[in-house]
Amino acid sequence: MTSILEGFSKAFSLILHLNADLMGIILLSFKVSGTALLVATSLALPLSALLGFRKFPFREFVISILNTFMGLPPVVVGLFVYLLLSRSGPLGFMALLYTPSAMIIAQTILAFPIVASLSHSAIMGVDPVIKYAATTLGATPFQVSLTVINEARYGIMAAVIAGFGRVMAEVGAILIVGGNIAGFTRVMTTTIALETDKGNFELALALGVILLLISLMVNVLLHIFQKKGMAGANR
Amino acid sequence: MSLSLQAVGVDKSYNGTSVLQGCSWSFDKAGIYVLTGANGSGKSTFLRICSLLERPDRGTISFVDRGKTVQSNIALMRRMTLVLPKAGLFNMSVSRNVSYGLRIRGISGKEAADRTESILKFVGLSHKKDQNALTLSSGETQRIGIARALVIDPEVLFLDEPTASIDEKNTAIIEDIILQLKQQGRTTIIMTTHDRAQAERLADRVLLLEKGRIV
Numbered sequence: 001m002t003s004i005l006e007g008f009s010k011a012f013s014l015i016l017h018l019n020a021d022l023m024g025i026i027l028l029s030f031k032v033s034g035t036a037l038l039v040a041t042s043l044a045l046p047l048s049a050l051l052g053f054r055k056f057p058f059r060e061f062v063i064s065i066l067n068t069f070m071g072l073p074p075v076v077v078g079l080f081v082y083l084l085l086s087r088s089g090p091l092g093f094m095a096l097l098y099t100p101s102a103m104i105i106a107q108t109i110l111a112f113p114i115v116a117s118l119s120h121s122a123i124m125g126v127d128p129v130i131k132y133a134a135t136t137l138g139a140t141p142f143q144v145s146l147t148v149i150n151e152a153r154y155g156i157m158a159a160v161i162a163g164f165g166r167v168m169a170e171v172g173a174i175l176i177v178g179g180n181i182a183g184f185t186r187v188m189t190t191t192i193a194l195e196t197d198k199g200n201f202e203l204a205l206a207l208g209v210i211l212l213l214i215s216l217m218v219n220v221l222l223h224i225f226q227k228k229g230m231a232g233a234n235r
Numbered sequence: 236m237s238l239s240l241q242a243v244g245v246d247k248s249y250n251g252t253s254v255l256q257g258c259s260w261s262f263d264k265a266g267i268y269v270l271t272g273a274n275g276s277g278k279s280t281f282l283r284i285c286s287l288l289e290r291p292d293r294g295t296i297s298f299v300d301r302g303k304t305v306q307s308n309i310a311l312m313r314r315m316t317l318v319l320p321k322a323g324l325f326n327m328s329v330s331r332n333v334s335y336g337l338r339i340r341g342i343s344g345k346e347a348a349d350r351t352e353s354i355l356k357f358v359g360l361s362h363k364k365d366q367n368a369l370t371l372s373s374g375e376t377q378r379i380g381i382a383r384a385l386v387i388d389p390e391v392l393f394l395d396e397p398t399a400s401i402d403e404k405n406t407a408i409i410e411d412i413i414l415q416l417k418q419q420g421r422t423t424i425i426m427t428t429h430d431r432a433q434a435e436r437l438a439d440r441v442l443l444l445e446k447g448r449i450v
């Protein structure tokens with residue numbers, strides 16, 4: 001019990017003194033996960049709009065795949081990206097393995113189905129009367145789509161935040177493709193795993209506290225956006 | 236009135252159930268046409284088809300402007316509008332809802348603000364312009380739905396049950412708005428109501444629908 005309390009005390013000291021190693025790890029985590037989320041969102045939003053507004057062959061199949069991939073095991077994604085980027089793999093010539101870029105690719109794959117599927121649900125959840133209202137007011141099909149997307153904005157923001165929560169807390173994939181190299185590919189979750197193995201609980205606990213705070217913040221934001229989205233749906 | 240509408244032999248059915256059978260009418264004079272009839276008589280379906288929101292299974296809807304048939308395209312759609320029974324206001328402020336039709340036509344700035352303000356005054360809701368539209372009462376929602384339609388100055392205004400499920404006070408306000416529009420004489424109004432007394436109060440011409448036919 002004493003060692004746990006001591007660990008927490010040292011962890012808070014690291015946070016309060018803005019320890020350089022700690023800050024470097026946090027910054028890299030945000031950089032990797034933020035970039036992955038940005039890429040995933042840029043790809044997922046057009047797809048969710050396409051699924052929401054157009055009927056095309058295999059549409060239902062694509063939706064089912066996205067829903068299934070929302071629960072992709074990170075280690076499987078890690079393994080898949082590793083095989084792609086390893087020297088003998090098809091993308092081995094790019095020499096991306098054990099770099100932040102490899103971690104971004106893995107996290108993009110993890111975030112993409114979540115953002116796409118939840119955004120699609122948000123678009124589909126918009127009352128059809130919105131589409132009719134925009135059409136009868138003279139909107140072009142493109143303007144109608146933008147109006148519906150605008151009405152789904154809180155649901156879409158919730159989807160992006162859910163994607164962020166997923167990639168920020170993920171450890172399996174980035175450990176495999178990033179290699180947990182100090183000062184280069186070491187992020188919060190991989191550091192916690194490593195430091196716990198080594199018995200250095202201060203840094204692990206400090207990062208754990210920060211991860212928990214991020215998770216709390218993500219959930220509060222999710223709740224706010226879902227509530228706003230519900231207000232729109234219950235018009 | 237420059238835009239007139241002719242419906243010829245309109246049939247419509249849903250899942251094998253016939254809703255409209257050979258409905259024909261020529262809406263060629265400015266004023267108020269009221270389609271009335273019992274629930275399920277097909278009046279709302281006929282209105283949605285006339286406003287080009289739905290396609291008929293058979294028959295045609297054509298618009299004529301100074302003797303020439305107008306092609307059914309976005310330019311024609313922008314000369315008319317339909318207010319649905321559930322207005323479908325957007326999750327944004329009242330004034331942004333009202334100015335929506337102007338923004339999508341590329342009208343912004345002072346002109347849009349002035350037109351929005353003027354229409355909000357006309358429907359008696361300028362004091363609510365900054366409020367989120369989803370917080371309005373049903374009667375106010377319907378009035379904003381009408382304001383959103385009027386701001387674009389439509390030549391033909393379709394109103395589907397504009398006073399259904401709203402209180403007497405708001406019903407009176409909306410009837411007054413419709414009568415003022417009639418006095419201005421710029422807009423052809425085609426509306427549905429199941430309230431025969433309201434139809435008599437407002438209409439220049441009452442069309443009775445029974446079992447999908449104009450009788």
